[in-house]
Amino acid sequence: MNKTQPTRRRLILFWAIAMGLAFFLLFCGAEILLRIALQRRFTAETDAPLVRSSMPELGYQLAPNWKGSAETDPRGLRARPADAEEPRHRVLLIGDSVTFGSGVKYEQSYGPILEKLLSRGLGKPVAVWNGGVPGYNATQEAAALRRAGPLVKPDLVVAQICMNDYMEAPVLTAGGTLDATHTEGGGGFSLLQFLYRSRVFVLLKEKLKDRQKQYPERFPKWLHYIPHLRDKPGWIKVRQSLLQMRREAAELDTRLLVVVFPVEEQLRIPDHTVQDDLREFAKQNDIELLDLYDTFRAHWREDLYVDYWEQAHQIDKLHPNARGHELAAKTISSAILSRLPPYFTP
Template identity: 25%
Template sequence: MSRGTLRAITLVVFTFSTLLSVAVAEGIARFFIQLPQAKIYPQVRYQPHPVRGFTLQPNQTAYTKDQFATIDMLGFRTNGPKATSVIPKLRILALGDSFTFGYGVADYETWPAMLERALSYKIEVTNAGTTSYNVFHEFDLLREKGLALKPEVVIHGLYWNDHLMNRPPRATDPPLLTTDGHFAWDGDDDPASGPLWLSGVRWLRGHSVLANAALTQARRYFVPANSGVHQYDLEYRKLLAGELLPESWQVIEDFYRDMKQLGEESGFKVYVIIFPVRDIVTMPDSANHGYARLIREILDRQGISYLDGIALWHQARLGVNLFLPYDEHLTAEGYRIIANALAADFCSKKFHRAFDIACES
């Protein structure tokens, strides 16, 4: 056998054994780890806003991950079809970020939609949640559009990162949106319009657990230290370690003070959902994590009622299976648990007189 033939056979055997090893490793990994949620295009689109920087584009039908999302003429997400003629007795405005919008779940699977169903549509819940909004954006949206709806209750969905980037956009800031109306940092533009190599990378991430893990890790090393992604990761690690100082949350306390005052002036009551944080709920004493305690103290000082999602997850031992794969957002089942807990809390308290009617069986 010639040396060239031997080299060719060696190369074939090496290639085959490598591919087989990768396939076996991928199979084992998939047994323990889910593939990331796929994306169907077009993803939800945004448009520039003079104060907040961006807002949901009205009158659109698109996808959030692989789930259908419908945005109405006001720029609010709909709650899906309603097979009822019941006249609502109470109007609620749901204010918040992607946890309220319902990132990665269908219109009828968001917590505002499920809260309507939990109370047999005797209440009307308008979903004003907008992905990547923080309390600055949410308060401005409330004043611009929310007050005109004359809500009797405003439920704010709080996530740990709501204290970040609470200011209007500056001229020196990098662009927030692509020309297609997607966030510049999300890569949500249709891959068919991008270079072939980018389509290949996205395909790998969506079809291989190992490739997705490797590319995610590589991103941490190649992202500039001064980028928003890197700064977000630093803040998150500080949060988990309990190293964020109380002063960091002053913007949250100011927001709730202003919300309560606006409610007194405009005729609505304020209620808050403290959404669970994936890496906190896995801790042994998650309900007493510094973040959870501090937010409860803020709300207690302001006299605002709330649902503590971190304590709820801890008490019911719900774990991380109710979070989307590779994501901090909840699954539809996670939002159902939130909505049912909200309904139970409203019906067990004299929170608002209209709930007495809504809670009648």
């Protein structure tokens, strides 16, 4: 009995070590394979002409004077048609790929539609300048306002907020793509940082998120990321960025309207805790905020989102499609035109 017990312990220890080693080798093999053969799967290609920015807070920005599928003007904003007459009012849009118009033709995005609706509603020409850049988080959006605001001198700034604005800024690669493995986990070294730099972990996580986006009702609410956003370290940065936008708008002597875009996943769960948090924060800090949740929730069965994002190689359900952009533009325009006191002076 005394001889058998140590033998069993050694066998258990042997197999535990063997299985652990086998798992480690399998993990390393999969990691190498994914890094070599499937690197494209972990970067988001974009039709936006991105270049490194001289502003450290931005990291990257749109290239000026770009001619192609996404044209830009000399200021590095999305190009718009020449004005037949001098605009009476100017609006600057700040945001990420939603504002940029990823997934739709640019004329179908909410920026150009908003310009037409405001011009028609006011009976005066309104110019809407688009400063949206794919991949930007809330911190970058506040910095983008600091860069573009003095160039446009807007009467109104519309800052678009989305459910991924809490994430860390993606990294612009030498090939012009955005590295998707550097967007979570925080700085420095930690187990979480290691995991988010692992291609295996990121692939498994994204596959799970794809299923949640497709069939959100099949997962318990606690398993979705949306209800936990307020607990993320990056959510503090979202709040700080809203305060920074308010300060930037004040220095420009312009008005600020923050517009919160929901994602389809939270409309179907349903969950609006993030919007509730933002509304309360905005109220406490005298920030004007328009929440699109109720409007999109009432129409989500009408198919408002891009199903698959070819450039990022993943299920989308975050970027509005043409119908979603039109609904957003109408809602934003109505809120602006009905505002008392008015956003625009005669």
